[in-house]
Amino acid sequence: MPQPRFELPPQYDPRAVERRLYQRWLDRGVFTARTESSREPYVIVMPPPNITAILHTGQGLNVVIQDVLIRFERMRGREAEWLPGTDHAGIATQNVVERLVAKEGKTRFDLGRERFVERVWAFVRETGNTILEQLKVIGSSCDWSRTRFTLDDAYSRAVREVFVRLWEEGLIYRGHRVIHWCPHCLTALSDEEAESKDTDGKLYYIRYPVQGGPTPFLTVATTRPETLLGDTAVAVNPKDVRHAGFVGNVARLPIADLPIPIVADEAVDPTFGTGFVKVTPAHDATDFDIGLRHKLETPLVMTEDGRMEHPTRVPPSLAGLDRFDARVQIVDLLKELGLLEKVEPHRHAVRHCYRCDTVVEPRLSDQWFVKMTPLATPVLAAYRDDRFQIAPERWRATFEHWMENIRDWNISRQLWWGHRIPVFTCARCGEQWADRADPTQCRTCGGPVVHDPDVLDTWFSSWLWPFATFGWPERTADLARFYPGHTLVTAPEILFFWVARMLMSGYHFMEGRLPFTTVYLHGTVRDTQHRKMSKSLGNGIDPLDVVRLYGADALRWTLIAGSSLGADVILDPGDLETTFAPGRNFANKLWNIGRFILAQLPERVQPLDALDAQHLPLVDRWILSRAQGAVREATASLEQFRLDEAAKRCFDFVWKELADWYVEAVKPRLAPNSASGDAASVAAAQAVLTYCFDVALRLLHPVVPFITEELWQKLPGRTADELLAVAQWPVALDAWGDAAAEVQFALVQDAIAAMRNLRAEYRVSPKARVGAVLTSKTREAQRAFEGERETIVRLAQLQVLRFDGRRAADTGAYAVLADGSEVFVALSDAIDVQQECRRLSGELTRLDQQLAGLIGKLANQQFVARAPAEVVAKEREKERAWRDQRQGLADKLRSLGCS
RNA sequence: GGGCGAAUAGCUCAGCGGUUCAGAGCGCCUGCCUUACACGCAGGAAGUCGGGGGUUCGAAUCCCUCUUCGCCCACCA
Numbered sequence: 001m002p003q004p005r006f007e008l009p010p011q012y013d014p015r016a017v018e019r020r021l022y023q024r025w026l027d028r029g030v031f032t033a034r035t036e037s038s039r040e041p042y043v044i045v046m047p048p049p050n051i052t053a054i055l056h057t058g059q060g061l062n063v064v065i066q067d068v069l070i071r072f073e074r075m076r077g078r079e080a081e082w083l084p085g086t087d088h089a090g091i092a093t094q095n096v097v098e099r100l101v102a103k104e105g106k107t108r109f110d111l112g113r114e115r116f117v118e119r120v121w122a123f124v125r126e127t128g129n130t131i132l133e134q135l136k137v138i139g140s141s142c143d144w145s146r147t148r149f150t151l152d153d154a155y156s157r158a159v160r161e162v163f164v165r166l167w168e169e170g171l172i173y174r175g176h177r178v179i180h181w182c183p184h185c186l187t188a189l190s191d192e193e194a195e196s197k198d199t200d201g202k203l204y205y206i207r208y209p210v211q212g213g214p215t216p217f218l219t220v221a222t223t224r225p226e227t228l229l230g231d232t233a234v235a236v237n238p239k240d241v242r243h244a245g246f247v248g249n250v251a252r253l254p255i256a257d258l259p260i261p262i263v264a265d266e267a268v269d270p271t272f273g274t275g276f277v278k279v280t281p282a283h284d285a286t287d288f289d290i291g292l293r294h295k296l297e298t299p300l301v302m303t304e305d306g307r308m309e310h311p312t313r314v315p316p317s318l319a320g321l322d323r324f325d326a327r328v329q330i331v332d333l334l335k336e337l338g339l340l341e342k343v344e345p346h347r348h349a350v351r352h353c354y355r356c357d358t359v360v361e362p363r364l365s366d367q368w369f370v371k372m373t374p375l376a377t378p379v380l381a382a383y384r385d386d387r388f389q390i391a392p393e394r395w396r397a398t399f400e401h402w403m404e405n406i407r408d409w410n411i412s413r414q415l416w417w418g419h420r421i422p423v424f425t426c427a428r429c430g431e432q433w434a435d436r437a438d439p440t441q442c443r444t445c446g447g448p449v450v451h452d453p454d455v456l457d458t459w460f461s462s463w464l465w466p467f468a469t470f471g472w473p474e475r476t477a478d479l480a481r482f483y484p485g486h487t488l489v490t491a492p493e494i495l496f497f498w499v500a501r502m503l504m505s506g507y508h509f510m511e512g513r514l515p516f517t518t519v520y521l522h523g524t525v526r527d528t529q530h531r532k533m534s535k536s537l538g539n540g541i542d543p544l545d546v547v548r549l550y551g552a553d554a555l556r557w558t559l560i561a562g563s564s565l566g567a568d569v570i571l572d573p574g575d576l577e578t579t580f581a582p583g584r585n586f587a588n589k590l591w592n593i594g595r596f597i598l599a600q601l602p603e604r605v606q607p608l609d610a611l612d613a614q615h616l617p618l619v620d621r622w623i624l625s626r627a628q629g630a631v632r633e634a635t636a637s638l639e640q641f642r643l644d645e646a647a648k649r650c651f652d653f654v655w656k657e658l659a660d661w662y663v664e665a666v667k668p669r670l671a672p673n674s675a676s677g678d679a680a681s682v683a684a685a686q687a688v689l690t691y692c693f694d695v696a697l698r699l700l701h702p703v704v705p706f707i708t709e710e711l712w713q714k715l716p717g718r719t720a721d722e723l724l725a726v727a728q729w730p731v732a733l734d735a736w737g738d739a740a741a742e743v744q745f746a747l748v749q750d751a752i753a754a755m756r757n758l759r760a761e762y763r764v765s766p767k768a769r770v771g772a773v774l775t776s777k778t779r780e781a782q783r784a785f786e787g788e789r790e791t792i793v794r795l796a797q798l799q800v801l802r803f804d805g806r807r808a809a810d811t812g813a814y815a816v817l818a819d820g821s822e823v824f825v826a827l828s829d830a831i832d833v834q835q836e837c838r839r840l841s842g843e844l845t846r847l848d849q850q851l852a853g854l855i856g857k858l859a860n861q862q863f864v865a866r867a868p869a870e871v872v873a874k875e876r877e878k879e880r881a882w883r884d885q886r887q888g889l890a891d892k893l894r895s896l897g898c899s
Numbered sequence: 900g901g902g903c904g905a906a907u908a909g910c911u912c913a914g915c916g917g918u919u920c921a922g923a924g925c926g927c928c929u930g931c932c933u934u935a936c937a938c939g940c941a942g943g944a945a946g947u948c949g950g951g952g953g954u955u956c957g958a959a960u961c962c963c964u965c966u967u968c969g970c971c972c973a974c975c976a
Contacts, residue, residue: 010936196973203976222976270938272975349973396901398971492971526909530969559926562912570911578910582924585938596935621910644913648923663935760942766931797933861957871918878919
């Protein structure tokens, strides 16, 4: 008896291998792309997580998809560059540190700008790389040698260069307008950063006294009564005949007790509310526009942190009140004054800060904007020209609509953590310019300069990620090699924040070369109630918990196999076992297939091309052909970003085909002292097993890299320094495709299944060996059955298998196969003629029904005339086979003497 | 107010260039510790493919409509 080459435990333990293998990959530098390589590059830049983030399942999904793609292309021989890094995340990070400072009873203003920023840096240095370390735990094959941070010196130079260039091109301007303001974060936000949420609010109908109008009062409707203190007009639609008489009159603003004009303006929707609109130019974007048209004052009646304040308009009783408290007070006051007509429930969209969820306050201020139309236009054209694709395609309309209606981008943030806006203003002559360096005096008059205090929107740095990470604006070798990239994998939430802007910056600054060819938008990870997983809901799953309990491969398997292109992934945080056990079980299955195969193999195994197909048993030709199919289909699926399809195809090949059929069929050949185990046959079986398992491991490696690497290295002929991570992706070998073998072996499987079914039906003990007779319908079937006689005997647990059709002496059970071949299993002890009659007539009835339908179809002239000839021929063939089956069943029934 | 997506076995999902497509995993039922694996093996039950209408020889699969969820966009305060 040969000594097994390995002693492996029967259960796969991920903890024993993952850390070691990851280190091995790192040590061998297989994730590091070589600038000087002559291979065709394949580049993915990772969406940089926030520097303070810890890994959550959504990022897990994002990262695993990228890892599958990058590992696939790496094995296909591309110079694979997956660039990782982190984002300084201005608002989010500043908020985190402000909370820390608050615990010491201080604010950032107590520390001052310089010390506060230093404090943030210290925090970032201390905790900043947590998430990158976590990415390693789940197997991410990133090029860590090129890790970037959006506040690195080199990266900051790129940001500044971009700002200055845009300034010089006249695409950056100072805008005086109503923007989204977060009273908690104390900064302006872009349109994208102010998320609208449908909210149940109230619509307040408020009476304003009118001097000399048609009626003593007019009534406005508003959802934000507190802003009335900032009203400078009441407006009606010029076409609104109901209210035409009011235009030109003066209303009396309640509480503030000021006269305000009544004006006519197109922006008013006469069908909403009463048709009268209060106009608050400093706290509403539409009202600001109305104000411009009518030359209205623009008083701000709130502080930056959302408290009521104005020297004349806000009465002392309300001054300093939070806007929502003020709302209550003002409504009470109006009630007392008899000016509150009614209050209605009203559902409407309310903007919230995407970082702290505070209700955003529209606020008039001065901010820096980027003109977006010139940047968006060529990208939109390129998209329509198919120069890049968004997968899934259904995002097209959304993307195009946004690009067509793009609005200028507010890029200034009133924060301290971030890239300082490089705009300088002369205190003496007022000269203002953007500078690549920090000037000490005015470039025209030599006067003292003031540096703009604000920082740039975080996204103003991350939109440069595909080229700033490779050294732009320097003309580096890396930039030449790895720009443009190929696939961008991300969640749809940041399509506008990030993806669209990267396309624009790439086009604009890289001579019209777009940063990638495919944008892959994956789904969102949700719980079983379809709620997004989030910290605040407490419905998250910690990927590291999953790794600890089930292994990284199990996590990856569930995420990949569980999500088709762009679809959401539903996971059950309350039942990790159900959610992740399938992946763990699959890994364990692979492990045990490997354990069995490895135990059968000698030091040297013949290569596939040493085998002669002519002399191989049917089952060998079958599995080799199936292997080619698996290679072809898995590869095609990966190329189409159908990672789930690829994973499932490999799963079926290795479990349903290789393990359940081939391994079981081949066991007797491999058994020591087996009659059928002649040397050539054993060697062939070993070669086939080795080849098929090798192929399976390669195909599965992108999805489950750890267990496949671990097993692959143990295959015969592997040298110590070979790694699956950089092994060659399999190619389908036409020579081993064998359609006939697939058809023939399917008959064998059919026969075995029928026998097993009959045994189970009659409760024959699995240990009992029975006799069986197979009567072939066709010569092809006969060859298949005879060739795989031993397989049938073994897998159907037979005592004896005859093909001669003589079975007169035995009682037993019958079945007819799809091709009309007949199966008889001798069950003299167990058989119950009554039961058999019932069973067979049931079969017959079912078959008759099917047949009747089919005959009807073929009798239909329309079908025969209009359906493709192929289809009709197929149906005719089917009819013939079913008639044969029917005949067989009828014969059995007669021979059993059933009534 | 627009636009998009989803509704298929108890659960999570494939299938959607029309004609063995009614599937997988989990769960369930019956047997099995068959010397790779009980995280396993063999067998089985289970869905009028959300409702209605239409096109067609033929529809989970195309068209229309309704219902229920979810998402995105939008200056009706």
